[in-house]
Amino acid sequence: MQMRLSCLGINSMLLAVLMLPVAVAQQAPKAEQELQQLQKQIKQTEQQVRQQRRQLQQAEQKLQTADKALAEAAKKLRDTASRKQRLEQESARLSQQQQQLQQQLTEQQQLLAAQLKSAYSLGQHDYSRLILNQQETGKLERILTYYQYFNQARLRQLAEINHTVTQLEQVKQQLNNQQQQLQTELTALQQQQQQLTAARSSQQESVSNLQALLKQQGSQLAYLRQNETSLQNTINELRRLAERNKDLSGLTAGRGQYPWPLRGRVLQRFGQNRQGGLASRGILIQGVSGANVQSIANGRVIYADWLKGYGWVIVVDHGKGFMSLYGHNQSLLKQPGDNVEAGEAIAQVGASGGQADPGLYFEIREKGDAVNPLNWLGKQ
Structure with a gap:
Protein backbone atom coordinates (compact mmCIF):
# COMPACT_ATOMS: atom_id res chain seq x y z
CA MET A 1 0.00 0.00 0.00
CA GLN A 2 2.78 2.38 0.94
CA MET A 3 4.56 1.46 -2.20
CA ARG A 4 1.49 2.37 -4.22
CA LEU A 5 1.11 5.76 -2.53
CA SER A 6 4.73 6.55 -3.12
CA CYS A 7 4.35 5.77 -6.78
CA LEU A 8 1.29 8.02 -6.96
CA GLY A 9 3.21 10.91 -5.28
CA ILE A 10 6.13 10.53 -7.62
CA ASN A 11 3.81 10.52 -10.58
CA SER A 12 2.10 13.72 -9.35
CA MET A 13 5.43 15.47 -8.91
CA LEU A 14 6.55 14.37 -12.34
CA LEU A 15 3.30 15.62 -13.83
CA ALA A 16 3.70 19.00 -12.10
CA VAL A 17 7.25 19.32 -13.33
CA LEU A 18 6.17 18.41 -16.82
CA MET A 19 3.33 21.01 -16.70
CA LEU A 20 5.57 23.90 -15.35
CA PRO A 21 6.92 25.00 -18.74
CA VAL A 22 3.36 25.06 -20.02
CA ALA A 23 2.26 27.42 -17.17
CA VAL A 24 5.27 29.64 -17.60
CA ALA A 25 4.65 29.75 -21.31
CA GLN A 26 1.06 30.76 -20.69
CA GLN A 27 2.01 33.58 -18.22
CA ALA A 28 4.93 34.99 -20.27
CA PRO A 29 2.85 36.91 -22.82
CA LYS A 30 0.81 38.51 -20.00
CA ALA A 31 3.95 39.64 -18.15
CA GLU A 32 5.46 40.95 -21.35
CA GLN A 33 2.29 42.87 -22.08
CA GLU A 34 2.23 44.44 -18.60
CA LEU A 35 5.91 45.42 -18.97
CA GLN A 36 5.21 47.07 -22.30
CA GLN A 37 2.25 48.97 -20.83
CA LEU A 38 4.40 50.12 -17.91
CA GLN A 39 7.16 51.29 -20.25
CA LYS A 40 4.56 53.10 -22.34
CA GLN A 41 3.16 54.85 -19.26
CA ILE A 42 6.66 55.87 -18.19
CA LYS A 43 7.35 57.29 -21.63
CA GLN A 44 4.04 59.18 -21.63
CA THR A 45 4.78 60.57 -18.17
CA GLU A 46 8.24 61.70 -19.27
CA GLN A 47 6.71 63.39 -22.30
CA GLN A 48 4.12 65.12 -20.10
CA VAL A 49 6.84 66.32 -17.73
CA ARG A 50 8.89 67.66 -20.64
CA GLN A 51 5.80 69.33 -22.09
CA GLN A 52 4.93 70.88 -18.72
CA ARG A 53 8.47 72.18 -18.37
CA ARG A 54 8.27 73.74 -21.84
CA GLN A 55 4.91 75.31 -20.98
CA LEU A 56 6.32 76.67 -17.74
CA GLN A 57 9.38 78.09 -19.49
CA GLN A 58 7.16 79.68 -22.15
CA ALA A 59 4.94 81.16 -19.44
CA GLU A 60 7.99 82.54 -17.60
CA GLN A 216 -2.42 72.55 -12.67
CA GLN A 217 1.00 70.96 -12.44
CA GLY A 218 1.11 71.11 -8.66
CA SER A 219 4.60 72.58 -8.84
CA GLN A 220 4.21 75.77 -6.79
CA LEU A 221 6.62 74.55 -4.13
CA ALA A 222 9.28 73.53 -6.66
CA TYR A 223 8.85 76.85 -8.46
CA LEU A 224 9.26 78.85 -5.25
CA ARG A 225 12.32 76.82 -4.26
CA GLN A 226 13.91 77.47 -7.65
CA ASN A 227 13.23 81.20 -7.29
CA GLU A 228 14.64 81.28 -3.76
CA THR A 229 17.75 79.40 -4.87
CA SER A 230 18.21 81.87 -7.71
CA LEU A 231 17.86 84.79 -5.30
CA GLN A 232 20.28 83.27 -2.79
CA ASN A 233 22.86 82.66 -5.51
CA THR A 234 22.48 86.27 -6.60
CA ILE A 235 22.90 87.48 -3.00
CA ASN A 236 26.06 85.40 -2.60
CA GLU A 237 27.51 86.99 -5.74
CA LEU A 238 26.53 90.45 -4.50
CA ARG A 239 28.23 89.87 -1.13
CA ARG A 240 31.55 89.56 -2.87
CA LEU A 241 30.81 92.71 -4.82
CA ALA A 242 29.71 94.58 -1.69
CA GLU A 243 33.01 93.91 0.08
CA ARG A 244 34.57 96.62 -2.11
CA ASN A 245 32.35 99.33 -0.58
CA LYS A 246 34.42 100.10 2.51
CA ASP A 247 33.13 103.67 2.84
CA LEU A 248 29.58 102.72 3.88
CA SER A 249 28.61 102.57 7.55
CA GLY A 250 25.99 99.81 7.63
CA LEU A 251 22.57 99.77 9.32
CA THR A 252 23.41 99.03 12.94
CA ALA A 253 23.21 102.63 14.19
CA GLY A 254 19.60 103.22 13.11
CA ARG A 255 18.05 99.90 14.03
CA GLY A 256 14.31 100.32 14.59
CA GLN A 257 14.30 103.84 13.16
CA TYR A 258 14.77 103.51 9.39
CA PRO A 259 12.00 104.92 7.15
CA TRP A 260 9.72 102.51 5.32
CA PRO A 261 10.51 101.98 1.65
CA LEU A 262 6.77 102.23 0.94
CA ARG A 263 3.83 103.27 3.07
CA GLY A 264 1.19 100.55 3.03
CA ARG A 265 -0.38 97.55 4.70
CA VAL A 266 1.89 94.56 5.29
CA LEU A 267 0.33 91.69 3.34
CA GLN A 268 2.93 89.11 4.31
CA ARG A 269 5.29 89.14 7.28
CA PHE A 270 8.77 87.78 7.74
CA GLY A 271 8.70 84.01 8.36
CA GLN A 272 5.06 83.68 7.32
CA ASN A 273 4.27 80.79 4.99
CA ARG A 274 3.92 81.76 1.36
CA GLN A 275 1.92 79.92 -1.26
CA GLY A 276 3.58 76.52 -1.51
CA GLY A 277 4.57 76.39 2.15
CA LEU A 278 7.93 78.17 2.11
CA ALA A 279 8.66 80.72 4.82
CA SER A 280 9.01 84.29 3.57
CA ARG A 281 12.44 85.87 3.98
CA GLY A 282 11.06 89.38 3.66
CA ILE A 283 7.82 91.33 3.88
CA LEU A 284 5.26 92.19 1.20
CA ILE A 285 3.84 95.72 1.36
CA GLN A 286 0.65 96.65 -0.47
CA GLY A 287 1.09 99.53 -2.91
CA VAL A 288 -0.24 101.43 -5.91
CA SER A 289 1.29 100.96 -9.37
CA GLY A 290 3.72 103.73 -10.19
CA ALA A 291 4.23 104.94 -6.60
CA ASN A 292 7.82 105.66 -5.60
CA VAL A 293 9.89 103.06 -3.74
CA GLN A 294 12.46 104.74 -1.48
CA SER A 295 15.82 103.59 -0.17
CA ILE A 296 15.72 103.11 3.61
CA ALA A 297 19.27 104.46 4.10
CA ASN A 298 22.32 105.82 2.32
CA GLY A 299 24.05 103.28 0.14
CA ARG A 300 25.18 102.22 -3.31
CA VAL A 301 23.16 100.26 -5.88
CA ILE A 302 24.88 96.96 -6.65
CA TYR A 303 22.08 95.18 -8.55
CA ALA A 304 19.26 96.41 -10.80
CA ASP A 305 17.75 93.78 -13.11
CA TRP A 306 14.93 91.31 -13.66
CA LEU A 307 15.06 88.19 -11.48
CA LYS A 308 12.82 85.16 -11.90
CA GLY A 309 10.07 85.06 -9.30
CA TYR A 310 10.83 88.58 -8.04
CA GLY A 311 10.53 90.65 -11.22
CA TRP A 312 12.42 93.94 -11.38
CA VAL A 313 14.75 93.91 -8.38
CA ILE A 314 17.07 96.57 -7.03
CA VAL A 315 19.61 95.86 -4.27
CA VAL A 316 21.32 98.60 -2.25
CA ASP A 317 24.53 97.93 -0.33
CA HIS A 318 24.71 99.86 2.95
CA GLY A 319 28.12 98.58 4.03
CA LYS A 320 29.29 96.37 6.93
CA GLY A 321 27.54 93.36 5.35
CA PHE A 322 24.08 94.98 5.18
CA MET A 323 21.97 95.02 2.02
CA SER A 324 18.35 95.95 1.32
CA LEU A 325 16.39 94.34 -1.51
CA TYR A 326 13.31 95.73 -3.28
CA GLY A 327 11.34 93.41 -5.59
CA HIS A 328 8.22 93.20 -7.82
CA ASN A 329 8.85 96.75 -9.09
CA GLN A 330 7.23 98.16 -12.20
CA SER A 331 10.42 99.91 -13.26
CA LEU A 332 13.82 100.84 -11.82
CA LEU A 333 15.06 104.42 -11.45
CA LYS A 334 18.69 103.64 -10.60
CA GLN A 335 21.54 101.68 -12.11
CA PRO A 336 24.38 99.67 -10.50
CA GLY A 337 27.03 102.03 -9.18
CA ASP A 338 24.61 104.85 -8.37
CA ASN A 339 24.86 106.35 -4.89
CA VAL A 340 21.51 106.81 -3.15
CA GLU A 341 20.41 108.65 -0.03
CA ALA A 342 17.82 107.73 2.57
CA GLY A 343 14.35 108.52 1.24
CA GLU A 344 15.50 108.83 -2.38
CA ALA A 345 13.24 107.23 -5.02
CA ILE A 346 14.94 104.18 -6.53
CA ALA A 347 12.04 102.32 -8.22
CA GLN A 348 8.30 102.38 -8.91
CA VAL A 349 5.79 100.00 -7.37
CA GLY A 350 4.54 97.23 -9.66
CA ALA A 351 3.51 93.59 -9.88
CA SER A 352 6.40 92.12 -11.87
CA GLY A 353 7.71 88.60 -11.42
CA GLY A 354 4.33 86.88 -11.13
CA GLN A 355 2.45 89.02 -8.60
CA ALA A 356 -1.30 89.33 -9.01
CA ASP A 357 -1.52 92.76 -7.36
CA PRO A 358 0.91 95.68 -7.08
CA GLY A 359 3.13 95.70 -4.03
CA LEU A 360 6.71 95.76 -2.81
CA TYR A 361 8.69 92.74 -1.66
CA PHE A 362 11.32 94.00 0.79
CA GLU A 363 14.24 92.22 2.44
CA ILE A 364 17.15 93.18 4.64
CA ARG A 365 20.22 90.94 4.51
CA GLU A 366 23.02 90.86 7.06
CA LYS A 367 26.10 89.07 5.72
CA GLY A 368 23.88 87.26 3.23
CA ASP A 369 21.29 86.05 5.76
CA ALA A 370 17.75 87.42 5.74
CA VAL A 371 16.69 89.26 8.92
CA ASN A 372 13.27 90.51 9.94
CA PRO A 373 12.89 93.95 8.31
CA LEU A 374 10.28 95.01 10.88
CA ASN A 375 13.00 95.04 13.54
CA TRP A 376 14.89 97.68 11.54
CA LEU A 377 12.08 99.92 10.32
CA GLY A 378 10.42 102.65 12.38
CA LYS A 379 6.70 103.19 12.77
CA GLN A 380 4.61 103.98 9.71
Missing part, protein backbone atom coordinates in the same frame (compact mmCIF):
# COMPACT_ATOMS: atom_id res chain seq x y z
CA GLN A 61 9.37 84.02 -20.83
CA LYS A 62 6.02 85.66 -21.62
CA LEU A 63 5.90 87.06 -18.09
CA GLN A 64 9.43 88.44 -18.40
CA THR A 65 8.58 89.97 -21.79
CA ALA A 66 5.43 91.53 -20.35
CA ASP A 67 7.36 92.89 -17.34
CA LYS A 68 9.97 94.43 -19.66
CA ALA A 69 7.30 95.97 -21.90
CA LEU A 70 5.57 97.43 -18.86
CA ALA A 71 8.85 98.83 -17.50
CA GLU A 72 9.71 100.38 -20.87
CA ALA A 73 6.24 101.93 -21.20
CA ALA A 74 6.48 103.30 -17.66
CA LYS A 75 9.93 104.79 -18.40
CA LYS A 76 8.66 106.49 -21.58
CA LEU A 77 5.66 107.81 -19.68
CA ARG A 78 7.90 109.14 -16.90
CA ASP A 79 10.34 110.76 -19.35
CA THR A 80 7.56 112.37 -21.37
CA ALA A 81 5.90 113.67 -18.21
CA SER A 82 9.25 115.22 -17.17
CA ARG A 83 9.67 116.84 -20.60
CA LYS A 84 6.11 118.15 -20.40
CA GLN A 85 6.82 119.67 -17.00
CA ARG A 86 10.00 121.35 -18.30
CA LEU A 87 8.10 122.72 -21.31
CA GLU A 88 5.38 124.10 -19.06
CA GLN A 89 8.02 125.81 -16.90
CA GLU A 90 9.70 127.25 -20.01
CA SER A 91 6.34 128.43 -21.37
CA ALA A 92 5.60 130.12 -18.06
CA ARG A 93 9.00 131.86 -18.17
CA LEU A 94 8.42 133.03 -21.75
CA SER A 95 4.95 134.28 -20.86
CA GLN A 96 6.42 136.30 -17.99
CA GLN A 97 9.13 137.65 -20.29
CA GLN A 98 6.47 138.57 -22.83
CA GLN A 99 4.56 140.55 -20.19
CA GLN A 100 7.74 142.36 -19.11
CA LEU A 101 8.60 143.28 -22.70
CA GLN A 102 5.07 144.46 -23.33
CA GLN A 103 5.24 146.67 -20.24
CA GLN A 104 8.66 147.94 -21.30
CA LEU A 105 7.30 148.76 -24.76
CA THR A 106 4.40 150.68 -23.24
CA GLU A 107 6.77 152.73 -21.03
CA GLN A 108 9.02 153.45 -24.01
CA GLN A 109 6.06 154.62 -26.08
CA GLN A 110 4.89 156.88 -23.23
CA LEU A 111 8.38 158.38 -22.91
CA LEU A 112 8.55 158.99 -26.66
CA ALA A 113 5.16 160.69 -26.55
CA ALA A 114 6.40 162.99 -23.78
CA GLN A 115 9.48 163.86 -25.82
CA LEU A 116 7.37 164.61 -28.87
CA LYS A 117 5.14 166.85 -26.76
CA SER A 118 8.19 168.75 -25.53
CA ALA A 119 9.47 169.08 -29.08
CA TYR A 120 6.10 170.42 -30.16
CA SER A 121 6.21 173.04 -27.42
CA LEU A 122 9.60 174.20 -28.66
CA GLY A 123 8.30 174.20 -32.19
CA GLN A 124 5.89 177.06 -31.30
CA HIS A 125 8.78 179.60 -31.64
CA ASP A 126 9.26 181.63 -34.81
CA TYR A 127 12.66 180.38 -35.90
CA SER A 128 12.88 182.55 -38.98
CA ARG A 129 12.45 185.63 -36.79
CA LEU A 130 15.09 184.37 -34.39
CA ILE A 131 17.53 183.73 -37.22
CA LEU A 132 17.04 187.26 -38.70
CA ASN A 133 17.28 188.85 -35.27
CA GLN A 134 21.02 188.99 -34.63
CA GLN A 135 20.40 190.24 -31.14
CA GLU A 136 18.98 186.86 -30.04
CA THR A 137 21.76 184.63 -31.45
CA GLY A 138 22.41 183.16 -27.98
CA LYS A 139 18.83 182.08 -27.65
CA LEU A 140 18.95 180.59 -31.14
CA GLU A 141 21.98 178.51 -30.26
CA ARG A 142 20.27 177.23 -27.12
CA ILE A 143 17.15 176.24 -29.06
CA LEU A 144 19.18 174.49 -31.74
CA THR A 145 21.07 172.63 -29.01
CA TYR A 146 17.77 171.59 -27.42
CA TYR A 147 16.49 170.37 -30.78
CA GLN A 148 19.64 168.33 -31.33
CA TYR A 149 19.28 166.79 -27.86
CA PHE A 150 15.64 165.91 -28.39
CA ASN A 151 16.34 164.44 -31.84
CA GLN A 152 19.10 162.23 -30.47
CA ALA A 153 16.90 161.15 -27.56
CA ARG A 154 14.04 160.34 -29.91
CA LEU A 155 16.35 158.33 -32.16
CA ARG A 156 17.63 156.34 -29.18
CA GLN A 157 14.07 155.82 -27.96
CA LEU A 158 12.92 154.64 -31.37
CA ALA A 159 15.88 152.24 -31.55
CA GLU A 160 14.99 150.83 -28.11
CA ILE A 161 11.37 150.46 -29.14
CA ASN A 162 12.37 148.65 -32.32
CA HIS A 163 14.67 146.37 -30.32
CA THR A 164 11.92 145.64 -27.77
CA VAL A 165 9.42 144.93 -30.54
CA THR A 166 11.90 142.51 -32.15
CA GLN A 167 12.49 140.77 -28.81
CA LEU A 168 8.76 140.59 -28.22
CA GLU A 169 8.18 138.98 -31.61
CA GLN A 170 10.95 136.44 -30.94
CA VAL A 171 9.48 135.55 -27.54
CA LYS A 172 6.02 135.20 -29.07
CA GLN A 173 7.46 132.85 -31.70
CA GLN A 174 9.33 130.81 -29.05
CA LEU A 175 6.20 130.64 -26.95
CA ASN A 176 4.19 129.47 -29.94
CA ASN A 177 6.81 126.80 -30.71
CA GLN A 178 6.82 125.70 -27.05
CA GLN A 179 3.05 125.39 -27.04
CA GLN A 180 3.11 123.31 -30.22
CA GLN A 181 5.83 121.07 -28.77
CA LEU A 182 3.85 120.80 -25.55
CA GLN A 183 0.82 119.66 -27.51
CA THR A 184 2.99 117.06 -29.26
CA GLU A 185 4.25 115.83 -25.87
CA LEU A 186 0.69 115.65 -24.56
CA THR A 187 -0.33 113.52 -27.55
CA ALA A 188 2.70 111.26 -27.00
CA LEU A 189 1.82 111.08 -23.31
CA GLN A 190 -1.69 109.89 -24.09
CA GLN A 191 -0.36 107.25 -26.50
CA GLN A 192 2.14 106.02 -23.92
CA GLN A 193 -0.59 105.82 -21.30
CA GLN A 194 -2.47 103.55 -23.70
CA GLN A 195 0.69 101.47 -24.20
CA LEU A 196 1.11 101.29 -20.42
CA THR A 197 -2.46 100.07 -20.01
CA ALA A 198 -1.95 97.45 -22.73
CA ALA A 199 1.34 96.34 -21.15
CA ARG A 200 -0.36 95.98 -17.75
CA SER A 201 -3.12 93.86 -19.29
CA SER A 202 -0.51 91.66 -20.98
CA GLN A 203 1.38 91.32 -17.69
CA GLN A 204 -1.77 90.39 -15.77
CA GLU A 205 -2.65 87.79 -18.41
CA SER A 206 0.86 86.31 -18.21
CA VAL A 207 0.65 86.19 -14.40
CA SER A 208 -2.74 84.44 -14.52
CA ASN A 209 -1.49 81.90 -17.06
CA LEU A 210 1.63 81.18 -15.01
CA GLN A 211 -0.31 80.75 -11.77
CA ALA A 212 -2.89 78.52 -13.46
CA LEU A 213 -0.14 76.39 -14.98
CA LEU A 214 1.65 76.03 -11.64
CA LYS A 215 -1.60 75.07 -9.94
